Amino acid sequence: MIKWLKQKLVLTIFVCASCLASSAQQISKLQMTQVKRGYGMFIHFGLNTFNQIEWSDGKLPLSSYNPDRLDPDSWVKIAKEAGFKYVILVTKHHEGFALWDSKYTDYDVAGTPVKTDVVAEVAKACKKYGLELGLYYSLWDRYEKTHDLKDPKPYVDFMKNQLTELLTNYGQVCELWFDGAWAKNDEDWNIPEVYKHIKSLQPNCLVTVNHTISIDGKPGTTRAPVDQQKGDKIRFWPVDFRSKDPNLARWDDPKVFDHQGKEVYLMFEHTLCLSNRWNWFQKRGNVPPRELDELEELFYWTTANDNIMILNVPPDEHGQIKTLEKNRIFELADRLGIRGGGKLPAGPTNLSFKMSAIPTNTSAGKGQEITNINDYSLETYWTAGDSTTSVEIDLLETKAINRVSIFEQPNDINLPDGFSTLKKFHVKQFSVELLLNGKWETVFMGDQIGACKIIRLPNVFNTRKVRLNILRSDAIPSIQHIGISNDTQKKYRK
Amino acid sequence: MIKWLKQKLVLTIFVCASCLASSAQQISKLQMTQVKRGYGMFIHFGLNTFNQIEWSDGKLPLSSYNPDRLDPDSWVKIAKEAGFKYVILVTKHHEGFALWDSKYTDYDVAGTPVKTDVVAEVAKACKKYGLELGLYYSLWDRYEKTHDLKDPKPYVDFMKNQLTELLTNYGQVCELWFDGAWAKNDEDWNIPEVYKHIKSLQPNCLVTVNHTISIDGKPGTTRAPVDQQKGDKIRFWPVDFRSKDPNLARWDDPKVFDHQGKEVYLMFEHTLCLSNRWNWFQKRGNVPPRELDELEELFYWTTANDNIMILNVPPDEHGQIKTLEKNRIFELADRLGIRGGGKLPAGPTNLSFKMSAIPTNTSAGKGQEITNINDYSLETYWTAGDSTTSVEIDLLETKAINRVSIFEQPNDINLPDGFSTLKKFHVKQFSVELLLNGKWETVFMGDQIGACKIIRLPNVFNTRKVRLNILRSDAIPSIQHIGISNDTQKKYRK
Numbered sequence: 010m011i012k013w014l015k016q017k018l019v020l021t022i023f024v025c026a027s028c029l030a031s032s033a034q035q036i037s038k039l040q041m042t043q044v045k046r047g048y049g050m051f052i053h054f055g056l057n058t059f060n061q062i063e064w065s066d067g068k069l070p071l072s073s074y075n076p077d078r079l080d081p082d083s084w085v086k087i088a089k090e091a092g093f094k095y096v097i098l099v100t101k102h103h104e105g106f107a108l109w110d111s112k113y114t115d116y117d118v119a120g121t122p123v124k125t126d127v128v129a130e131v132a133k134a135c136k137k138y139g140l141e142l143g144l145y146y147s148l149w150d151r152y153e154k155t156h157d158l159k160d161p162k163p164y165v166d167f168m169k170n171q172l173t174e175l176l177t178n179y180g181q182v183c184e185l186w187f188d189g190a191w192a193k194n195d196e197d198w199n200i201p202e203v204y205k206h207i208k209s210l211q212p213n214c215l216v217t218v219n220h221t222i223s224i225d226g227k228p229g230t231t232r233a234p235v236d237q238q239k240g241d242k243i244r245f246w247p248v249d250f251r252s253k254d255p256n257l258a259r260w261d262d263p264k265v266f267d268h269q270g271k272e273v274y275l276m277f278e279h280t281l282c283l284s285n286r287w288n289w290f291q292k293r294g295n296v297p298p299r300e301l302d303e304l305e306e307l308f309y310w311t312t313a314n315d316n317i318m319i320l321n322v323p324p325d326e327h328g329q330i331k332t333l334e335k336n337r338i339f340e341l342a343d344r345l346g347i348r349g350g351g352k353l354p355a356g357p358t359n360l361s362f363k364m365s366a367i368p369t370n371t372s373a374g375k376g377q378e379i380t381n382i383n384d385y386s387l388e389t390y391w392t393a394g395d396s397t398t399s400v401e402i403d404l405l406e407t408k409a410i411n412r413v414s415i416f417e418q419p420n421d422i423n424l425p426d427g428f429s430t431l432k433k434f435h436v437k438q439f440s441v442e443l444l445l446n447g448k449w450e451t452v453f454m455g456d457q458i459g460a461c462k463i464i465r466l467p468n469v470f471n472t473r474k475v476r477l478n479i480l481r482s483d484a485i486p487s488i489q490h491i492g493i494s495n496d497t498q499k500k501y502r503k
Numbered sequence: 504m505i506k507w508l509k510q511k512l513v514l515t516i517f518v519c520a521s522c523l524a525s526s527a528q529q530i531s532k533l534q535m536t537q538v539k540r541g542y543g544m545f546i547h548f549g550l551n552t553f554n555q556i557e558w559s560d561g562k563l564p565l566s567s568y569n570p571d572r573l574d575p576d577s578w579v580k581i582a583k584e585a586g587f588k589y590v591i592l593v594t595k596h597h598e599g600f601a602l603w604d605s606k607y608t609d610y611d612v613a614g615t616p617v618k619t620d621v622v623a624e625v626a627k628a629c630k631k632y633g634l635e636l637g638l639y640y641s642l643w644d645r646y647e648k649t650h651d652l653k654d655p656k657p658y659v660d661f662m663k664n665q666l667t668e669l670l671t672n673y674g675q676v677c678e679l680w681f682d683g684a685w686a687k688n689d690e691d692w693n694i695p696e697v698y699k700h701i702k703s704l705q706p707n708c709l710v711t712v713n714h715t716i717s718i719d720g721k722p723g724t725t726r727a728p729v730d731q732q733k734g735d736k737i738r739f740w741p742v743d744f745r746s747k748d749p750n751l752a753r754w755d756d757p758k759v760f761d762h763q764g765k766e767v768y769l770m771f772e773h774t775l776c777l778s779n780r781w782n783w784f785q786k787r788g789n790v791p792p793r794e795l796d797e798l799e800e801l802f803y804w805t806t807a808n809d810n811i812m813i814l815n816v817p818p819d820e821h822g823q824i825k826t827l828e829k830n831r832i833f834e835l836a837d838r839l840g841i842r843g844g845g846k847l848p849a850g851p852t853n854l855s856f857k858m859s860a861i862p863t864n865t866s867a868g869k870g871q872e873i874t875n876i877n878d879y880s881l882e883t884y885w886t887a888g889d890s891t892t893s894v895e896i897d898l899l900e901t902k903a904i905n906r907v908s909i910f911e912q913p914n915d916i917n918l919p920d921g922f923s924t925l926k927k928f929h930v931k932q933f934s935v936e937l938l939l940n941g942k943w944e945t946v947f948m949g950d951q952i953g954a955c956k957i958i959r960l961p962n963v964f965n966t967r968k969v970r971l972n973i974l975r976s977d978a979i980p981s982i983q984h985i986g987i988s989n990d991t992q993k994k995y996r997k
Contacts, residue, residue, distance in 0.1 A: 295934060297948040332937075332944040339961035348961075440789060443826075450826040454791040457951070467833035467842075 034265050034272045036315065040249060043184065043215050044276055046141060047312050047353050047502055049095040049319040050088040050338075051280060054127065056106045057290040059326050063428040065104040067116070067152030074106070074121040079328030081127055085134035087330050088322070091338040092347030095141035095183055097319050098131050100175060102145075103189050105152030109178075113170045116152045123328075132179035141183040144175055148198050148218070149189025161197035168198075169206045176210040186252065186278075187218040187245075195228060195244060204247045217252040217278060218245035222266055234277050235388045239263035243273060250317070254280040257307075260362065260385035262314050279311035279318045283334055285460075286429040291323040291331065296429070298337040303461035305344050306414050306492070309356025310387060312502055346499075353502045357412060357494035361475075365403040370394030372485065382488050390418035390489040396435075396482040402475045402491060411466045412494045413441055415477065417458040418487035434459050438481040444474035458488075469497060528759050528766045530809065534743060537678065537709050538770055538809050540635060541847050541996055542802070543589040544582040544832075545774060545813040548621065550600040551784040553820050557922040559598040561610065561646030568600070568615040573822030575621055579628035581824050582816070585832040586841030589635035589677055591813050592625050594669060597683050599646030603672075607664045610646045617822075626673035635677040638669055642692050642712070643683025655691035662692075663700045670704040680746065680772075681712040681739075689722060689738060698741045711746040711772060712739035716760055728771050729882045733757035737767060744811070748774040751801075754856065754879035756808050773805035773812045777828055779954075781924040785817040785825065790923070792831040797955035799838050800908050800986070803850025804881060806996055840993075847996045851906060851988035855969075859897040864888030866979065876982050884912035884983040890929075890976040896969045896985060905963045906988045907935055909971065911952040912981035928953050932975040938968035952982075963991060 036044070057065055059073045088096050101107050107117035109128040118124055128144070135142040148168070150156045155163040176182055185207055190198060200218060207214055224230040226242030233256040243266050251266075258277045265272045282289055283304075285297045299307075304320075311318035322338055324330050342348040361383040368379050372392040381389035382400060391400075419432035434457060441453040441464060453464045475493055479486050530538070551559055553567045582590050595601045601611035603622040612618055622638070629636040642662070644650045649657040670676055679701055684692060694712060701708055718724040720736035727750040737760050745760075752771045759766045776783055777798075779791045793801075798814075805812035816832055818824050836842040855877040862873050866886040875883035876894060885894075913926035928951060935947040935958060947958045969987055973980050 295945040295948060297932070297950075332939070332946050333934075333948060336946055336961050340959075343961055438791070440827075445826070451789040452826050452830055454789060454827060456791075456953075459950075465834075467830050467837055 034274055036264070036274050036276070039213060039215065040274065040276060042213070043250060043278075043317060044315050046094040046183070047317055048093055048308070049097050049143060049317070050091070050093040051097045051099075051145070051319040051321040052084060052131070053099045053102070053289045053291075053321060053323040054328075055099060055102055055108055055290075056104055057102060058323070061292055061426075063288065063290055064102070065151075067104045067150070069104065069106075071116065071120040072122060074118070074123065076123055076326060076328030079123055079125055079127075081125075081130035081328075082134040082137070084324055084330055085131060085138050085140055087335055087338070089138040089140055090342070090349055091322075092342040092345065092350055092353075093140065093320075095143055096131065096135060097143040097145050097184060097186055098128060099145040100128055101147050101150070101171070103147045103149045103151055105147075105150040107171070109174065111171055111174055113167055113174075114153060128175065128179055136180065142179065142181070143184030143186065144182055145186040145188060146172070146175070147189040148187050149192035161193070161199065165199045165202060168203060172203070172207060173210065176207060176214065182211055182214045185214055185216045187216070188254070190218050190220060190245065191228065200245050201247060215249035217248050217250050219252050219254055221245055221248055221251040221253065221275065233388070234258035234262065235386045237263060237266070239265050240267045240272070242266070243268045243275070248275065251275045251277045252280065253277075255282060257311060257387050258314075258316055260310070260314065260359075262316060264315060276315045276317065279316060281307060281311065281318055281320045283321050283337065286424070286431065288429055289321050289323060291325040293326060295331065295333055298334055300460060301337070301340055301344060302414070302463040303416075303459075304337070304341045306356070306416070306461050306463065308341070308345060309354075312353060313355065355500040355502045357496040357498075357500065359492045359494050360404055360408050360410065361402055361491055361493040364405060367401045367403075368393065369399045377487065382491055387416060387490055390487045392487040393479065393485055396485055397479055398486070399476055399478045400488070400491070402493065404473050404475070404493065407471050407473045408493075408495070409469045409471050410443075410475070410493055410495050411469045412492075412496050413453075413464045413466075413475065414461060414490075414492040414494075415439075415458050415464070416461045416489035418489045419460065420484075432460065435482045435484040435486045436479055437483055440478045440480060442476040442478065443470050443472040444476075445470060445472055449476065465496075469495060528768055530758070530768050530770065533707060533709065534768065534770060536707070537744060537772075537811060540588040540677070541806050541811055542587055543591050543637060543811070543813040544585065544587040545591045545593075545639070545815040546578060546625070547593045547596070547783045547785075547815060547817040548822075549593060549596055549602060549784075550598055551596060552817065555786055555920070557782065557784055558596070559645075561598045561644070563598065563600075565610065565614040566616060568612070568617065570617050570820060570822030573617055573619055573621075575619075575624035575822075576628040576631070578818055578824055579625060579632050579634055581829055581832070583632040583634055584836070584843055585816075586836040586839065586844060586847075587634065587814075589637055590625065590629065591637040591639050591678060591680055592622060593639040594622055595641050595644070595665070597641045597643045597645055599641075599644040601665065603668065605665055605668055607661055607668075608647060622669065622673055630674065636673065636675065637678030637680065638676055639680040639682060640666070640669070641683040642681050643686035655687065655693065659693045659696060662697060666697070666701060667704065670701060670708065676705055676708045679708055679710045681710070682748070684712050684714060684739065685722065692739075694739050695741060709743035711742050711744050713746045713748055715739055715742055715745040715747065715769065727882070728752040728756065729880045731757060731760070733759050734761045734766070736760070737762045737769070742769065745769045745771045746774065747771075749776060751805060751881050752808075752810055754804070754808065754853075756810060758809060770809045770811065773810060775801060775805065775812055775814045777815050777831065779926065780918070782922065783815050783817060785819040787820060789825065789827055792828055794954055795831070795834055795838060796908070796957040797910075797953075798831070798835045800850070800910070800955050800957065802835070802839060803848075806847060807849065849994040849996045851990040851992075851994065853986045853988050854898055854902050854904065855896055855985055855987040858899060860985075861895045861897070862887065863893045871981065876985055881910060881984055884981045886981040887973065887979055890979055891973055892980070893970055893972045894982070894985070896987065898967050898969070898987070901965050901967045902987075902989070903963045903965050904937075904969070904987055904989050905960045906986075906990050907947070907958045907960075907969065908955060908984075908986040908988075909933075909952050909958070910955045910983035912983045913954065914978075926954065929976045929978040929980045930973055931977055934972045934974060936970040936972065937964050937966040938970075939964060939966055943970065959990075963989060
C-alpha cells in the first residue's frame with residue numbers, strides 16, 4: 010500500500026511538472042504537435058443523426074440508432090484522401106449517448122440495434138490510415154442522473170470514469186474537446202481534476218473547453234475569438250488550446266492570455282461546419298455543402314498564425330459519409346494540393362489589411378463601418394448605403410497582385426425545422442477595377458459573390474488601387490472582407 | 504497586248520483548274536489548312552466602335568473615328584497569347600467604312616483623324632507573332648453609291664478593286680469572310696466572278712458567304728447550320744467553307760452539300776460573340792463577357808467535327824482590347840492549355856447523346872420536347888412543366904464518368920439601347936444524382952446553372968443513370984443540353 014501510494018505520488022509530481030498546460034508565453038513542444046496537424050475532420054454521429062435533430066434531450070430511444078451500413082473505416086479512409094491529418098470524433102453529445110460500450114451508462118451503442126463500438130472502429134481505422142485520433146466529449150449530459158445532483162462530485166467522477174475508458178482502450182488520443190460547459194457553473198466541472206486525470210493517462214493529449222476565454226474569467230463575459238484581447242482571462246483552466254465554436258479568430262489573433270497573472274500561450278482550434286445550412290449532424294435529405302471558394306479561403310484563414318481548423322463531415326443515418334460531402338472535401342483537397350495527404354498550403358499574403366477603403370456610400374449602421382471591409386476579422390462587415398455602390402482600396406504603394414477574394418455577408422434566415430439556416434446573398438452583378446497606368450480598368454465582371462468569390466486573374470497586375478463595384482443587388486449589400494493578394498509563389502504552413 | 508491576253512488566259516485556266524472550290528465529297532488539302540487552324544480571333548473595329556452602335560448606315564462622320572491609343576500590334580499579341588491561330592479582321596462592315604486607305608472610297612481611315620492603315624498594322628503584327636490573317640468584308644455597303652445602282656456590275660467591280668487592294672498589299676490572306684448578302688439578290692454579288700478574282704490573286708485564300716446553305720438554293724429558305732441536311736443546296740457558289748452567323752452547328756453536322764447535283768464538302772466556321780450581351784463592337788462601358796464554363800464547352804463543340812470557331816474580341820474606342828476581355832480569353836486559354844499557343848484540345852466524348860431522357864414533368868410546348876435535352880443541337884431546348892423538376896438520363900450501360908455539363912436556356916430580354924440582349928436564367932438551386940450500386944446518390948449541389956455549368960467530379964463514378972434535379976427556380980426552367988463525359992484522358996483535335 011505504501012509502495013502504491015509512493016507510485017501515485019511520483020506520478021502526480023511527474024504530471025504536475027511536465028504535462029500540465031505550461032504557463033508560458035511561448036508555444037510548447039506539445040502544442041506544436043497540434044499546430045503541425047493543422048487540419049482535422051470533425052465527425053458528428055449518434056442518436057441525433059437518426060432523429061433529424063441537432064441537440065436532443067436524452068430521451069430519444071436507443072432503438073432509433075440503427076445504421077444499416079455503418080462503416081467507420083470508410084470515414085477515416087475518406088479523411089485520409091481528403092488530406093486531413095486527424096479526426097475528432099464526437100463520442101458523446103449533449104444528450105449523453107455514448108458511441109462506445111461504456112460501463113458507466115446504459116445510454117450507449119451497446120443498447121442499440123447496431124452495437125458496434127464506433128470509437129474502437131474509428132481508432133482502428135486511424136491506425137490503419139496513419140491519422141491521429143482526437144475525441145469530443147460533452148460535459149453537459151442530459152441523460153446521466155448524477156449530472157443534475159447538487160453535489161457536482163459524482164458527475165465529475167462519472168466523467169473521469171468515462172474518460173478513463175476513452176483514454177485507455179483506444180490507443181493514443183491527440184486531443185480532447187470538451188463542450189457544453191454552459192450547462193452548469195464553471196467550477197462544477199472541476200476541470201483541474203479532469204485535466205490532471207487525462208494527463209495521468211495520456212500526457213500528450215491536448216485539452217480544450219469550448220468558450221475558453223472571457224474578459225474576467227467568468228461566464229457571461231465570454232469573448233468570441235475575434236474579440237479576444239491579449240491578456241484576457243482564461244475561463245477554464247488548465248487547457249492546452251482555445252476553442253469557441255463556431256467563431257473565427259481575428260487575423261492578428263493574440264495567443265497570450267492570462268491565468269492568475271501568468272501569461273499563457275493558447276492557439277485556437279476553429280470548428281467549421283461543412284453544411285451551408287449550419288447542420289452539424291447529417292440530415293436525411295441532402296444539404297448543400299459550402300462552396301469551394303469559401304472553403305478554400307476559410308482553410309487559409311483558420312489554419313494561419315498557429316491556429317487550427319477542424320471541418321465537420323458527418324456520416325448519415327446509414328453510417329456512411331454522403332457522396333455529396335465526400336466530393337466537396339475531395340474537391341477542396343484538389344484545390345489545396347493535399348489529395349491523399351501532403352504538406353498543408355498557406356494562403357497568399359493579404360495586401361488589403363488595414364489599407365484605406367473609401368466607399369461611394371455607406372449605411373449609418375453602427376458596427377457596419379467601412380473599416381470592417383479589410384480589418385483583421387471575417388466576422389465584421391461593412392454595409393452599403395444603397396444597392397449599388399463602390400469601394401476603393403488604396404494599397405498606398407504599387408503592388409503586384411493577381412487575386413482578389415470577396416466575402417459577402419448574408420442575411421441568415423432561420424428555416425422552419427428549427428435548426429437550419431439559409432444564407433441569403435444580395436449581390437447580382439459586380440465588377441473589379443484596378444488602377445493601371447493612371448486609368449481605371451475593369452479586370453473582372455461577375456454576377457453573384459455569394460459567401461466567397463475568389464477572382465484569379467490570368468496575369469499579375471501592378472496596381473496601387475483596387476475598386477469593387479456592386480452594379481446590381483436585390484437589397485442593400487454587406488461585404489465582410491476583400492482580400493487582395495498574389496499567389497504566384499506557392500506557400501506552405503510552417 | 505497579245506502576250507498580255509495570253510498570260511491572262513493562262514492564269515484564268517490555271518485558276519479554274521486548280522483553285523476553285525472543289526466539287527468533292529472529301530475535304531481538300533486547302534480546306535484542311537483551315538480545319539487545322541481551328542480557332543481564330545474575330546476583330547470588329549471601325550466607325551461603330553466610336554458611336555456605340557452595332558450597324559450604322561454610312562452616314563456617321565469620319566471625324567468620329569478617333570482612337571487615342573490605337574495599337575493593332577497589341578491585338579495580335581493578345582491573340583497569340585490567348586492561343587488563337589489566326590485573326591479575322593473586319594476590314595469593312597455594312598456601313599462601308601474601310602479600315603485601310605482604299606483608292607476606291609473616301610469613307611476610310613485615311614479621312615479620319617487617325618489615318619493608320621489598320622489592315623496593314625494587323626497584317627504586320629500577324630507576321631511578327633506568327634499568326635495567319637483572315638479578312639471579313641461586307642458585301643452590303645451603305646456608303647458606296649454603285650451599291651444601289653440597278654446594274655450590279657459597277658459595284659462588283661468596286662468590290663473587286665477593293666479586294667485587289669486587300670489581297671495584294673497585305674501579304675497572305677488565309678480566309679475571306681463575306682457578310683450582308685441579304686441586301687441584294689444573291690446573283691447581284693456575282694460571287695463566281697468575285698471568287699475567281701480572289702483565287703487569281705491568292706489561290707490559298709478560303710472564301711465563305713454568310714448564310715451559305717439553303718433548302719433550294721434561294722434566299723428565304725436559309726437554314727441555320729443546326730438544320731442543315733446532307734445534300735441541302737449551296738446558295739452561294741463557289742465557296743470553300745460554310746458560315747451562318749451566329750448559329751451553332753449540330754454535333755452530327757453534315758459536311759456534304761449540293762451544288763448543281765454534285766456533292767461538295769464544306770466545313771462550318773462558327774462566329775461567337777465574347778460579349779454576354781450580344782455586342783460585336785466594343786461599347787464604351789464594360790459589358791460582361793461570357794462565363795468561362797460556357798466558353799470552354801462552346802470551344803469543344805464548335806471546333807469538333809472538322810468545324811472551326813472564331814471568337815469576337817473587339818478593341819474599344821481607344822484602339823485597345825479591354826483588360827476585361829483580355830483576361831477572359833487568357834483564362835480560357837489557361838483552361839484549354841493553349842496559353843501562348845499549342846495544340847488545340849478536344850472535349851471529352853459526350854455519352855449522353857440520344858440516350859433515354861425521362862422528365863418528371865414537361866411542358867406541352869411544341870419544339871420543347873425532352874428529346875432536345877441530349878440531341879445533337881445546342882440550340883434546341885426542353886422546357887419543364889413546373890419550376891421544380893427532374894430529368895433522368897439512362898446511358899443504357901454502366902459508364903465511367905466524372906463530368907456533367909448543363910446548359911440552361913435563357914429568356915433573352917432586349918435592352919433599351921436597341922442592340923444589347925440580357926440573358927435571364929431561372930434555376931436557383933439544383934443537384935445531380937448518380938445511380939451508384941442501385942441507389943441514387945447526390946454527387947453535386949449548386950445554385951445557379953446559368954448559360955453553362957461544368958461539374959467536374961473529384962472521382963470517376965461508374966453509373967448507368969444520371970439525374971438532374973431542379974430544386975428551385977424563379978420561373979419555368981428550360982435546359983438546352985446535358986453532357987455526360989469522362990475527361991480523365993486528355994484529347995486533342997485531329
